[in-house]
Amino acid sequence: MSGQSVDITSPEANGKPVIEFKGVSKTYQNGTHALNDINITINQGEFVFVVGSSGAGKSTFMKLIMREEKANTGTITVNGFKLNKLKRKNVPLLRRTMGIVFQDFRLIPKMNVFDNVAFAMHVVGASGREIRREVSKALSAVGLGDKARSMPNELSGGEQQRVGLARALVNHPDLIIADEPTGNVDPNMSYEIVSMLTAINKQGTTVLMVTHDHSLVRDFKHRVIMLDGGRIVADNAAGGDD
Amino acid sequence: MKLSSVKYLTKEGFRNTWANRLMSVASVGVLVACMVAIGLAILISENAKLALGNLEKQNVVMAYMKDYTWAFYSDNAKDAKPADSSSKEKADKNGIKSSDYVIHTKEEAELLCSEIEQLDNVESVEYISGEEGLKSMKEGVLKDQEQYFSFLDEKYGNPLSGAAKITMKNMEYFDATLEKIENMEGIDVVQSHGDLAEKISAIKNGLAIAGFWIISILMIISLVIVSNTIRITMYSRKLEISIMKAVGATNSFVRIPFIVEGVLLGVISAVLSEGILYFCYRVATEAITKTLGTTDIIMYSELAPVLFMIFVGIGIVAGVVGSAIMISKYLHKEGSEFAAI
Ligand SMILES: Nc1ncnc2c1ncn2[C@@H]1O[C@H](COP(=O)(O)OP(=O)(O)OP(=O)(O)O)[C@@H](O)[C@H]1O
Ligand SMILES: [Mg+2]
Numbered sequence: 306m307s308g309q310s311v312d313i314t315s316p317e318a319n320g321k322p323v324i325e326f327k328g329v330s331k332t333y334q335n336g337t338h339a340l341n342d343i344n345i346t347i348n349q350g351e352f353v354f355v356v357g358s359s360g361a362g363k364s365t366f367m368k369l370i371m372r373e374e375k376a377n378t379g380t381i382t383v384n385g386f387k388l389n390k391l392k393r394k395n396v397p398l399l400r401r402t403m404g405i406v407f408q409d410f411r412l413i414p415k416m417n418v419f420d421n422v423a424f425a426m427h428v429v430g431a432s433g434r435e436i437r438r439e440v441s442k443a444l445s446a447v448g449l450g451d452k453a454r455s456m457p458n459e460l461s462g463g464e465q466q467r468v469g470l471a472r473a474l475v476n477h478p479d480l481i482i483a484d485e486p487t488g489n490v491d492p493n494m495s496y497e498i499v500s501m502l503t504a505i506n507k508q509g510t511t512v513l514m515v516t517h518d519h520s521l522v523r524d525f526k527h528r529v530i531m532l533d534g535g536r537i538v539a540d541n542a543a544g545g546d547d
Numbered sequence: 548m549k550l551s552s553v554k555y556l557t558k559e560g561f562r563n564t565w566a567n568r569l570m571s572v573a574s575v576g577v578l579v580a581c582m583v584a585i586g587l588a589i590l591i592s593e594n595a596k597l598a599l600g601n602l603e604k605q606n607v608v609m610a611y612m613k614d615y616t617w618a619f620y621s622d623n624a625k626d627a628k629p630a631d632s633s634s635k636e637k638a639d640k641n642g643i644k645s646s647d648y649v650i651h652t653k654e655e656a657e658l659l660c661s662e663i664e665q666l667d668n669v670e671s672v673e674y675i676s677g678e679e680g681l682k683s684m685k686e687g688v689l690k691d692q693e694q695y696f697s698f699l700d701e702k703y704g705n706p707l708s709g710a711a712k713i714t715m716k717n718m719e720y721f722d723a724t725l726e727k728i729e730n731m732e733g734i735d736v737v738q739s740h741g742d743l744a745e746k747i748s749a750i751k752n753g754l755a756i757a758g759f760w761i762i763s764i765l766m767i768i769s770l771v772i773v774s775n776t777i778r779i780t781m782y783s784r785k786l787e788i789s790i791m792k793a794v795g796a797t798n799s800f801v802r803i804p805f806i807v808e809g810v811l812l813g814v815i816s817a818v819l820s821e822g823i824l825y826f827c828y829r830v831a832t833e834a835i836t837k838t839l840g841t842t843d844i845i846m847y848s849e850l851a852p853v854l855f856m857i858f859v860g861i862g863i864v865a866g867v868v869g870s871a872i873m874i875s876k877y878l879h880k881e882g883s884e885f886a887a888i
Binding site for chain 2: 397429
């Protein structure tokens with residue numbers, strides 16, 4: 306989507322780097338060292354689990370990618386945007402290249418399913434016809450084609466998260482960012498959601514997902530990055546046991 | 548910005564106002580109160596100005612001239628022209644020579660009048676001859692006083708000099724203009740109500756200052772009210788805003804519905820205020836004309852367009868500025884931070 310040039314440092318499987326961290330550290334205002342000297346490259350088309358104990362720095366890592374927080378040192382490149390040089394007013398452009406899935410779903414209670422998804426398209430100025438077409442497609446893709454008129458409180462947790470997923474997908478992002486998307490849904494639904502993410506990934510979208518669920522990591526064989534105390538302590542290309 | 552976005556955002560603004568209707572009604576109420584007060588202040592001060600203007604028009608200055616009568620009644624005649632060699636002319640039966648006074652003919656009197664008229668601050672000048680003056684004075688006084696004036700006239704001749712009846716443009720420069728007239732060749736004394744003029748311009752200034760403060764304070768109140776409403780709307784929609792920002796909405800995109808809401812509140816209030824004022828003003832003026840019998844009251848229709856423009860202006864300014872203040876406080880927050888407020 307974005308046209309900026311990126312150096313290709315790692316000629317990995319599926320293509321060019323989508324996310325690159327070089328010597329990145331993040332210390333919060335109150336002095337907490339959340340991340341220390343992170344160096345990592347994630348390539349186009351990869352599916353990455355980010356794991357680690359509570360307070361390890363997983364959410365901070367995701368927030369740096371979304372540019373909700375800024376790194377203190379080091380450089381971050383996401384979808385061709387050099388984040389340390391990105392002006393505040395251009396942050397929306399970065400955000401439009403990614404789809405974000407929230408742990409708490411973040412659906413607007415007084416809007417029905419269709420409008421909740423359409424909302425993300427209004428924001429980027431899509432026309433009414435485009436919106437009708439793309440929202441229907443996205444809802445079918447997550448298996449909720451028949452729930453378009455339902456209100457969020459009429460849906461199960463898993464269904465609500467699928468609406469959240471449809472909203473993240475509807476603008477065709479290059480990258481999906483999900484911080485514990487299965488944290489509030491039951492185990493069966495968790496499997497379903499990760500299956501859907503895997504299917505989306507198969508079509509070329511890079512997926513980055515934080516999880517505490519070991520069984521998910523074990524059963525879906527994806528790359529696993531493990532954080533501990535703000536450092537990367539393991540990076541297994543093919544998933545597997547802890 | 549695309550047309551589809553403009554439509555969407557405007558709709559969102561209306562939706563905000565409706566979703567927040569209790570708050571909207573409350574703030575429209577306060578805004579209407581402010582606007583009606585502003586409107587009343589304007590209507591009252593405009594009427595006061597009109598009344599004061601009428602009063603000013605009646606505040607004429609009489610400048611009496613040094614003509615024959617002046618010479619007759621004043622001792623000045625004797626010392627004005629000391630008996631010099633050229634006084635070959637004969638004194639009349641009253642012992643007054645033509646050289647004893649300055650204004651001899653009607654033409655000279657009118658020339659003096661036109662000189663006065665040329666002064667900057669003079670609105671109009673009318674020449675009133677002694678005869679005319681006496682006539683109007685007789686008409687204006689009571690019966691036995693009239694007899695007194697007639698007696699004077701018969702015995703000694705008309706006691707009044709010719710005079711210039713002067714009205715001024717601006718009462719602020721009353722004294723300066725008066726002094727200029729007094730110093731003119733051919734003017735004896737000037738009769739005026741300078742204190743009245745002073746009072747009128749003091750009242751006018753007072754009105755202007757009071758009006759300025761009333762309107763400023765009410766404007767500030769309007770601004771605070773609208774920004775507070777916007778703050779509450781933003782708070783109630785923080786989830787939406789955080790999602791909007793997460794999916795890449797620009798700040799101006801987030802802002803527009805709130806500005807629309809503010810402007811909408813202002814415009815609704817303006818329409819209501821205009822209606823309320825119209826009704827109140829009609830009732831009030833009817834009562835006043837009935838009891839006082841004056842018809843010198845400004846018609847509402849004369850001021851209605853101006854008032855409406857002022858109200859809509861206040862509404863728009865309050866909406867734009869009020870929402871801008873609140874939005875700038877909130878928009879620095881990013882996605883999930885915003886939801887955490
Ligand atoms: N806004 C903040 N201000 C200050 N400190 C913060 C902030 N956010 C996180 N931290 C701290 O930074 C460290 C890393 O936090 P982070 O949220 O990244 O952990 P996490 O791996 O996501 O944990 P969890 O699994 O519990 O979600 C923690 O010590 C946390 O207390
Ligand atoms: Mg976390």
